[in-house]
Amino acid sequence: MLYRIAVFILKILAFLIFNVKTHNSEKYNNSDGRYIICANHISMIDPVMLAISSKRKICFMGKKELFKNKFLGYIFxxxxxxxxxxxxxxxSAIKSSLAVLNRNEILGIFPEGTRVEKYDEKNAKPGIAMIANKANSNIIPVYIKGNYKFRGKIDIYFGQEKNYFENYTGKINTEKYTEIGKEILRDIYDLGKDR
Structure with a gap:
């Protein structure tokens, strides 16, 4: 209930402050399956943009520093x-991620781990691929493009859901998880090409 109230208020504020447009989110929003949403990370406001673009609740993984303040940690x-x-x-983050997906909910992750200005495959981490594999969950890449200035245009591009493990068999090691992490990152940034 608190989540829906917060998203409702944030949606009003976001559309007053920015020019927000969401692209290709219909299939995702009309589904009741579990997914991992992976997006690029350009601003602290990115989780808000994803939340207001979704009809479903997104449970976000966030850096532990955000939870140091007891009040904010409680709200988050x-x-x-x-x-x-x-x-x-x-x-603990892996266990929490798997718990979200096992409840058929949506997990939101910024796989680069921090805010970045441009694509660099070295920012790919193996953790997201490992979580997707253990939870047997598809991933939806999302690219956020915009200028977080007053009335700036923010475009949110949803990609096609993808099973990154359909071509893999047997045990997958850290190196393979890292390769898949790079593939996820490429798919995210490909959504922003020629936009």
């Missing part, structure tokens, strides 16, 4: 977000 938790330690393997 109530909104379905959970912390991740970006400095190493975060088992």
């Amino acid at each position: 938790g109530k909104l379905g977000a959970f912390p991740v330690d970006r400095s190493g393997v975060s088992l």
Whole structure:
């Protein structure tokens, strides 16, 4: 309930402040399946843009520093977000991610782990691929393009859902997870080409 109220208020504010347009989100919004949404990360406002573009609740993975303030941590938790330690393997974040997907909910991740200005495959991490594999969950790449200035245009491009493991058999090691992470990142940024 709190999530829906927050998204309703944020949607009004976002459309007053920015010129927001969402592209190709119909199939995703009309589905009741579980997905992982992976998007590029250009601003702290990106989670808000994804949340207002979705008819369904997105449970976001966020850096643990956002949860240090007890009040904000409580609010983020109530909104379905959970912390991740970006400095190493975060088992609690993996468990929380799998719990979200096992409930047939939507997991939101920014796979680069921090805000970046341009594509660099070195920013790809193996964790997102591992979570998708263990949860047997498809991924929807999303590209956010825009200028977070007053009345600036923000375009949110949803890609096609994809099973990144349909061509893999047997045990998958960290190297393979990293390769798949790079593929996910390429698919995200391909959505922004020639836009």
